């Protein structure tokens with residue numbers, strides 16, 4: 001029974017995903033959320049990486065960034081994941097030279113739409129205070145709701161404590177658990193384009209195993225990698 005339900009649900013998700021056209025994918029997000037970069041004369045793209053559920057995978061992102069100074073990533077920190085402490089020194093060095101931005105992905109990855117107003121604030125502030133303590137920089141005003149689950153109430157409550165930029169995405173690497181690297185590569189190739197915010201996850205090796213090929217996609221399409229802050233709130 002349970003399996004049947006899951007199967008039906010997954011089929012539904014697949015049906016919805018394939019039904020949405022490229023244009024509709026962005027229109028499906030609630031009003032007030034941000035899923036693309038502002039227009040620019042520079043060809044650019046934002047690679048965003050969530051969670052860090054695998055410390056080892058996060059470590060591979062750190063090493064890749066250290067070896068490739070023109071690669072920039074915005075990490076949506078799940079502060080409850082241990083990698084953000086384990087690699088704090090090296091991540092802080094990358095942050096301090098502007099190669100990465102740390103944004104807020106809450107403390108424990110609950111669906112924000114199911115939480116009380118007080119819990120929404122607590123989830124954001126716990127992650128914020130972690131980043132302030134470890135990295136000396138605020139995550140405000142950028143956050144990404146776990147699972148992309150967001151509504152008008154979450155947007156309003158988050159904004160009341162300074163999180164005024166709910167960041168979603170337009171194109172996913174599909175880098176979930178159990179996903180093959182060939183699938184990630186195919187998704188990356190499909191979605192990496194000028195003006196896009198693409199989503200990836202540091203939860204396993206499916207992306208890290210194809211880093212060279214992914215970097216080649218950015219290069220061959222002549223796209224500059226930018227953090228969300230430098231694209232959205234340039235100094």
Ligand SMILES: [Zn+2]
Pocket residue numbers: 050051105109146147
């Ligand atoms: Zn997440």
